[in-house]
Amino acid sequence: MSVEAFTGGRVTQRRVNLSEWTKLRSVRSTRWSLLAALLLILGIGILACAIFESRWPSLSPHERLDFHPLRQNLAGVNFAQLAFGVLGVLTITAEYSTGMIRSSLAAVPRRLPVLWGKAIVFGAVSFAISLPAVFAVFFIGQGILSGRHLDIALSHPGVLRALVGAALFLTVMGLFGLGLGAIVRNTAGGIALLVGIMFMLPPILGLLPASLTDSINPYLPSNAGGAVWTINPDPGTLHPWVGLALFAGYAALSMAIAAVLMRRRDT
Amino acid sequence: MIEVSGVTKRYGEKTAVQDLSFEVKPGVVTGFLGPNGSGKSTTMRLILGLDAPNAGYTRVNGRPYRDHAAPLHEVGALLEARSVHTGRSASNHLLALAQTHGIPRRRVTELIEMVGLAEVAGKRAGGFSLGMGQRLGIASALMGDPRTVMLDEPVNGLDPEGIQWVRRLLKSLAAEGRTVFVSSHLMSEMALTADHLIVIGRGRLIADTSVEDFLRRASKPGVRVRSPQVQQLAELIAGPGVSVKTIEASVIEVEGLESEQVGTTAAEHGIVLHELSPQTASLEEAFMELTRESVEFHGTEEASPQPEAVTR
Numbered sequence: 033m034s035v036e037a038f039t040g041g042r043v044t045q046r047r048v049n050l051s052e053w054t055k056l057r058s059v060r061s062t063r064w065s066l067l068a069a070l071l072l073i074l075g076i077g078i079l080a081c082a083i084f085e086s087r088w089p090s091l092s093p094h095e096r097l098d099f100h101p102l103r104q105n106l107a108g109v110n111f112a113q114l115a116f117g118v119l120g121v122l123t124i125t126a127e128y129s130t131g132m133i134r135s136s137l138a139a140v141p142r143r144l145p146v147l148w149g150k151a152i153v154f155g156a157v158s159f160a161i162s163l164p165a166v167f168a169v170f171f172i173g174q175g176i177l178s179g180r181h182l183d184i185a186l187s188h189p190g191v192l193r194a195l196v197g198a199a200l201f202l203t204v205m206g207l208f209g210l211g212l213g214a215i216v217r218n219t220a221g222g223i224a225l226l227v228g229i230m231f232m233l234p235p236i237l238g239l240l241p242a243s244l245t246d247s248i249n250p251y252l253p254s255n256a257g258g259a260v261w262t263i264n265p266d267p268g269t270l271h272p273w274v275g276l277a278l279f280a281g282y283a284a285l286s287m288a289i290a291a292v293l294m295r296r297r298d299t
Numbered sequence: 300m301i302e303v304s305g306v307t308k309r310y311g312e313k314t315a316v317q318d319l320s321f322e323v324k325p326g327v328v329t330g331f332l333g334p335n336g337s338g339k340s341t342t343m344r345l346i347l348g349l350d351a352p353n354a355g356y357t358r359v360n361g362r363p364y365r366d367h368a369a370p371l372h373e374v375g376a377l378l379e380a381r382s383v384h385t386g387r388s389a390s391n392h393l394l395a396l397a398q399t400h401g402i403p404r405r406r407v408t409e410l411i412e413m414v415g416l417a418e419v420a421g422k423r424a425g426g427f428s429l430g431m432g433q434r435l436g437i438a439s440a441l442m443g444d445p446r447t448v449m450l451d452e453p454v455n456g457l458d459p460e461g462i463q464w465v466r467r468l469l470k471s472l473a474a475e476g477r478t479v480f481v482s483s484h485l486m487s488e489m490a491l492t493a494d495h496l497i498v499i500g501r502g503r504l505i506a507d508t509s510v511e512d513f514l515r516r517a518s519k520p521g522v523r524v525r526s527p528q529v530q531q532l533a534e535l536i537a538g539p540g541v542s543v544k545t546i547e548a549s550v551i552e553v554e555g556l557e558s559e560q561v562g563t564t565a566a567e568h569g570i571v572l573h574e575l576s577p578q579t580a581s582l583e584e585a586f587m588e589l590t591r592e593s594v595e596f597h598g599t600e601e602a603s604p605q606p607e608a609v610t611r
Contacts (some may be wrong), residue, residue, distance in 0.1 A: 041401045042368035051398035058391035059384060127386060134349055134382040135392075135439060138374075140366040141348045155432045298350040 045145050052149035052151045061122050069115035070165050076108030077169035081176045088180050090091050101184040102263045105173040109198045113205045120209025121222035129215040141296050158206040161200035190263050197260030211286025230254045306355035315341040316502040323480045328473045330493030331482035338502035340379040344449050371400050371443030377436040377450040384544040385425025389416050389435050410438040429456030447478040466492050486586035521554040522561050525574035532570050
């Protein structure tokens with residue numbers, strides 16, 4: 033061992049980002065979650081298009097009214113959001129459950145660069161996976177639907193926004209999971225919290241009188257986030273980009289709370 | 300150089316560390332000794348800033364650990380238990396640590412070779428034995444070629460060959476002028492490795508002393524004598540600085556004289572000896588006696604002033 037054997041330097045956010053990239057790519061849960069997300073987006077979207085395409089002649093007028101070339105095409109995003117969210121939770125909680133967090137924070141004792149590094153890297157990876165996946169399922173799905181001229185063009189108003197929006201929605205979902213996971217520091221707790229907010233809150237709210245429900249509903253994280261990739265929104269839904277911004281706001285709030293707690297808490 | 304000054308740490312109702320102060324100096328191996336649960340790991344976490352003290356402060360190489368721009372070059376730590384993601388390979392674990400400081404990948408390869416993990420470097424750390432886990436932890440500690448090395452129970456789970464390797468490593472690190480701080484609950488291990496000792500019990504400082512002084516003060520050398528004429532011998536050897544304790548009718552224990560002196564006196568007076576054996580308190584006994592005192596004190600006299608720390 034000698035000092036001249038190598039040259040290292042100070043801790044920078046850039047270096048922590050690279051370290052977080054190594055961490056993310058070197059565990060199996062990342063590969064499996066992202067593969068699952070990919071298969072859900074592509075598989076469900078293609079399957080839904082194929083079924084409508086093949087059954088179209090025998091569908092009732094009512095059933096045909098229910099069809100939208102983009103809604104069926106992007107059905108998989110609904111399921112993939114769970115994969116991104118859970119991976120977001122795991123990205124931080126696995127460090128606490130294994131004790132890795134002690135090594136991470138000993139190397140970066142200012143702590144917050146670790147949280148930001150995870151957010152930057154995981155956000156970038158999520159977007160880099162989900163954007164091509166969404167476009168791929170669009171072109172494949174529309175290709176299938178075009179056999180019966182049921183397809184929608186990319187140039188159709190709102191389509192491009194919905195596709196990019198779906199990828200952004202999935203990315204923010206992952207970051208929301210990361211923030212919630214960093215708050216509770218426990219895998220089961222983090223996933224329960226995420227699922228509770230995204231999937232249980234809307235039906236629970238549905239128990240309230242309709243007048244109340246209608247005024248709160250658009251602002252729920254799930255509905256706000258959903259607005260950006262829905263092409264024919266229900267009345268009362270937020271403007272697509274406003275919805276996404278609100279959803280991103282929830283994720284940012286979770287990250288901010290996590291950051292305050294991370295600075296203060298013992299490890 | 301590690302400074303711990305007036306540090307108190309409570310977890311809820313439990314006080315893990317109480318008004319603890321000491322310094323760890325470079326160039327020697329300093330042992331951090333105490334029974335399990337005495338606050339050693341807590342103190343090390345406080346030094347690394349992983350936990351925040353309720354009172355007091357810790358500094359490493361002149362600053363709080365958190366304020367160092369390149370912390371891995373200042374302190375390398377082997378933390379208690381596992382501090383590794385079980386699903387990640389040893390080499391990726393080390394690489395992730397290296398990258399935070401811009402340390403090149405070849406350093407990782409070098410460390411893996413050095414700690415003897417080359418064959419399993421690509422395997423998931425979750426499958427490692429305790430000994431392999433310790434080797435990985437030691438590699439992490441040495442990553443930044445740090446000026447200060449802090450290891451929590453490094454020989455735990457190592458085989459005899461591994462234990463010897465750690466001993467040599469610690470001594471060579473100290474010989475290079477680094478600060479070496481090693482915890483253990485085994486006095487015998489510390490006696491072999493350390494030059495200086497910080498002893499704690501129940502989170503309080505018991506001793507801050509060289510290993511030699513500690514042993515000299517803690518052990519009570521004496522001579523056990525068995526003789527039919529034991530009372531006559533007792534009278535003959537009596538004098539200032541000599542104490543004689545009657546164990547049985549024909550057995551005494553003499554403190555303050557060597558066995559040679561007792562034997563010579565007996566021979567000069569024609570006293571028959573059936574047994575003449577030097578008694579030395581073992582290291583473990585000495586250590587246990589010291590820590591037992593602190594434990595008893597703590598348990599019975601909560602409100603009275605703290606025991607004065609024994610210092611050199």
